[in-house]
Amino acid sequence: xxxxxxxxxxxxxRWHNAMPQYTVGHLDRxxxxxxxxxxxxPNVYVAGASYRGVxxxxxxxxxxxxxxxxxxxxx
Ligand SMILES: Cc1cc2nc3c(=O)[nH]c(=O)nc-3n(C[C@H](O)[C@H](O)[C@H](O)COP(=O)(O)OP(=O)(O)OC[C@H]3O[C@@H](n4cnc5c(N)ncnc54)[C@H](O)[C@@H]3O)c2cc1C
Numbered sequence: 001x002x003x004x005x006x007x008x009x010x011x012x013x014r015w016h017n018a019m020p021q022y023t024v025g026h027l028d029r030x031x032x033x034x035x036x037x038x039x040x041x042p043n044v045y046v047a048g049a050s051y052r053g054v055x056x057x058x059x060x061x062x063x064x065x066x067x068x069x070x071x072x073x074x075x
């Protein structure tokens with residue numbers, strides 16, 4: 001764009017700890033969590049950035065999967 005003037009103003013917004021950072025063993029822990037939920041709290045499901053992907057498409061995919069599981073259980 002060939003902008004050669006300095007900006008009139010600037011704002012830096014830092015989002016500390018905004019994104020989950022999965023560590024090694026995450027999927028194993030998730031499997032343990034889901035197995036324990038199925039055993040002890042069978043009507044509780046988890047979905048969202050903490051689990052299987054941080055991006056919005058990942059979160060939507062997880063939500064749809066949970067809805068399918070609930071619908072199957074209700075039938
Ligand atoms: C700055 C930023 C930019 C991003 N940009 C993108 C992007 O461009 N594209 C992309 O794909 N992803 C982006 N992401 C990632 C994506 O937005 C998040 O990973 C996603 O929104 C997480 O969805 P979620 O449902 O897991 O959690 P959230 O969207 O955080 O939803 C959790 C909800 O639970 C509520 N809540 C929390 N505690 C309680 C409680 N005790 N009781 C009741 N309700 C509660 C909160 O108020 C919130 O509404 C961005 C994230 C950030 C932080």
